[in-house]
Amino acid sequence: MAIEVRNVDKQFGDFVALEDVSLTVADGSLTALLGPSGSGKSTLLRIIAGLETPDAGEILIGGNDVTRVPVRDRGVGFVFQHYAPFKHMTVADNIGFGLRVRKRPRASVAARVHELLGLVRLDGLADRYPSQLSGGQLQRMALARALAPEPEVLLLDEPFGALDAQVRGELREWLRRLHDEIHVTTIFVTHDQEEAMDVAEQIVLMNSGRTEQVGTAEDLYERPANEFVMSFIGPVNRLGDTFLRPHDIRILADDDSDSDSEALTERIVHLGFEVRVELKLSDGRQIWAQLTRERAAELELEEGQIVSVRLGAARVFA
Amino acid sequence: MAADLASPTPARSADPSRRAARLGVRMIGLGYLGLLLLLPLVMIFYRTFEHGLGPVWTAVTQPNAVHAFWLSIELVAIVVPLNTVFGIAIAIALERQRFRGRALLAAVLDLPFAISPVVVGLALLLVYGDNGWFGTWLSTHGIAVIFSVPGMVLATAFVSLPFVARETIPVLREIGTSAEQAAATLGANGWQTFWRITLPAIRWAVVYGVVLTTARALGEFGAVSIVSGRIEGATQTLPLYVQDRFENFDTTGTYAAAVVLALLALATLVLMNVLTRRTRRAG
Numbered sequence: 080m081a082i083e084v085r086n087v088d089k090q091f092g093d094f095v096a097l098e099d100v101s102l103t104v105a106d107g108s109l110t111a112l113l114g115p116s117g118s119g120k121s122t123l124l125r126i127i128a129g130l131e132t133p134d135a136g137e138i139l140i141g142g143n144d145v146t147r148v149p150v151r152d153r154g155v156g157f158v159f160q161h162y163a164p165f166k167h168m169t170v171a172d173n174i175g176f177g178l179r180v181r182k183r184p185r186a187s188v189a190a191r192v193h194e195l196l197g198l199v200r201l202d203g204l205a206d207r208y209p210s211q212l213s214g215g216q217l218q219r220m221a222l223a224r225a226l227a228p229e230p231e232v233l234l235l236d237e238p239f240g241a242l243d244a245q246v247r248g249e250l251r252e253w254l255r256r257l258h259d260e261i262h263v264t265t266i267f268v269t270h271d272q273e274e275a276m277d278v279a280e281q282i283v284l285m286n287s288g289r290t291e292q293v294g295t296a297e298d299l300y301e302r303p304a305n306e307f308v309m310s311f312i313g314p315v316n317r318l319g320d321t322f323l324r325p326h327d328i329r330i331l332a333d334d335d336s337d338s339d340s341e342a343l344t345e346r347i348v349h350l351g352f353e354v355r356v357e358l359k360l361s362d363g364r365q366i367w368a369q370l371t372r373e374r375a376a377e378l379e380l381e382e383g384q385i386v387s388v389r390l391g392a393a394r395v396f397a
Numbered sequence: 398m399a400a401d402l403a404s405p406t407p408a409r410s411a412d413p414s415r416r417a418a419r420l421g422v423r424m425i426g427l428g429y430l431g432l433l434l435l436l437p438l439v440m441i442f443y444r445t446f447e448h449g450l451g452p453v454w455t456a457v458t459q460p461n462a463v464h465a466f467w468l469s470i471e472l473v474a475i476v477v478p479l480n481t482v483f484g485i486a487i488a489i490a491l492e493r494q495r496f497r498g499r500a501l502l503a504a505v506l507d508l509p510f511a512i513s514p515v516v517v518g519l520a521l522l523l524v525y526g527d528n529g530w531f532g533t534w535l536s537t538h539g540i541a542v543i544f545s546v547p548g549m550v551l552a553t554a555f556v557s558l559p560f561v562a563r564e565t566i567p568v569l570r571e572i573g574t575s576a577e578q579a580a581a582t583l584g585a586n587g588w589q590t591f592w593r594i595t596l597p598a599i600r601w602a603v604v605y606g607v608v609l610t611t612a613r614a615l616g617e618f619g620a621v622s623i624v625s626g627r628i629e630g631a632t633q634t635l636p637l638y639v640q641d642r643f644e645n646f647d648t649t650g651t652y653a654a655a656v657v658l659a660l661l662a663l664a665t666l667v668l669m670n671v672l673t674r675r676t677r678r679a680g
Contacts, residue, residue: 130578150581157582163575167597177583180593221579228584 080141080231080264081106082127087136089122096122098288107262111269111279119288120268121236128234129153140232156225158235162217164209170220171205177228195223215246235267239274251278272312284308306396316366320395325369327392330378338387347382356380445652456653461630465638469615472634476553476614481607484561492569509556517555518623521548544626552620557613561606568602608669612662
C-alpha cells in the first residue's frame, strides 16, 4: 500500500518536531528516513503508525485517510528500536501475539508462526524466552512478530541501531532480501547514511523537523538540494561558500599544467584502498583529498611536499 | 539481558579492620531487628504457651473469639480484592495518563499513610454517623454503616488503600510503554493489552502490594475501633478482641488471640512466598 503524508505538523511543548512535512512512498517500496537525532524522523514514523497524533495534516495509507484511525486498526507492522519484546512469552508466543488477539484459530496461528520462524531463521528457538536471545535474534523475532498479521505497511525504528557492526551488516543485507521476497511497503528510520544508501530505494533526508531532500542515494549524493544535504551525505570540504567532495580534489603530477593552486601535504593517512591526504593551500586554508592507493603510489606522495592541485566539481549553494 | 550480567559481589577484603567494620554493621542491623521485632514476638509466643496448649485452646474457641476471627477474615476478603482492583487502576491512571489533577490524586493517595487511623475513624463517623451528612438519610432507609460491618469495611479500605498502587507505580514506570505500544500495533485493544502485557509485567509488585494490604487490613485497630462501636460478638475484629481481653485482665485470652493474629499475618507472608516461588518456576 502506498503511503502519503500531507502537511504534517507536530509539536511537543515548545519543541517543533515536524513542520509541514509531506511525503509520498510508493507501494511496495523500501524507504529510509535519514537524519541527525532530533530531526523528527522517529516522530514521523510514529505518526504514520498512529503511535502519535499529528497537530495538523493527514496520513493516507492505500488512499484512505487514516489520520484518526487508532494504531491497532491501521494494519501496520512496527519494529521498535529496542525490539520491545514481551519478556514473559516465548519466541513463538511473541510472534503469534498479533494473531491470537485477532482470535485466529489455534492451528492457523501455529502454522503461521512456524512459517515465520523459518523466514527469520529462528527455527529451533521457538520455546526460548527473549532474555535467552542475542540482539540480532531479538531483532529478527521482533520483525517476525510485526509481520505475522500480514501488515500492509512495515515500519522500523532504528532497526540496526543497537547491534554491533558485523551483525548489523548481515541484517541489513538480509532485510533487503526479505523485502524483495515479501514486497511489503517498508519505511525505516536511521541516522546512518551508509545504512540508508545501502538498503533503501528512496531516502528522505530530514533536518530540524523538515524534509531537506527526497530521492535515491545517487540523487542525494550527486545532486544535493542544499548545503545540509551536501554536508550530511558523504564527506565534504568547505572553503567559504564552496563545497567540495574530497575525491574531487585532484593532486597533479608535476607535468600537468592546469592546476588551480599549490598545496603542502601535511599528513598522509593510509586506510587500505583509500589514501587520505591533508593539504594546506597556498592561501593557508586546509582541505583533504581522497585518493586511491594506486594513484597515491603513482604520485610518490610524501608528507611535507609541495604539490599542484585542481579543485574540481565545486558547489555553491545560494 | 541485564539478568545475564553477574551482579558484582563486593570483594572480600583481607584487611581485618574492614572485616570488623562489616561485622559491626551486620551486628547493629541484626541486633536492632532482634530487639525491636523478634524479642517482643517471641515473648508473646512464650507467655501464651507457658501453661501448655489446653488453656490456649479454650481461650481461642470462646464464641466471641471465634466470631472476631471470622469477622477479621471477612473484612480482609472484602477489602483486599477491592483495594487490589482500585490500586491497579489508580497506578495505571497516575503512571500512564496525563490529566488535570494528577498531582493532586498522587498526593491524596498518600493520605492514609499520613493521617492517624483514629482521625480516619472520626472522619467516617462525621460523614456516616447518626448526626453526620448522610446519617439521617441512611437511618431513614434502614442502612447501618456506623457500628456495623459496612463502616468497618470503609475504615479498613481507607487505611490500606495505598499499598498496591504504591508498589505498582515504580514498576510501571520501569517497564516503560514500548511493549504496550507494540501490543497496540499488533492489533490488541486496551483490555487485551492490560491482561496479556501489562499485568504479567507488574504481577510481582501487585502480589507484594496484596501482602501488605492484607497485613494492614488484618491488623487495623484505630479507625475500626471508632466506627465499629466494639460490640462483643458483633463488631469486634481480632485486634479489638485482643484489646477487650486485655482491658478485662484476661491474660491468657489476650495472648492467645494475639498469637492467632500473628499467625494469620505469618501465614499470609508464607502463602505469598510459596505462590511467588511456584509461579516464578513455572514461567
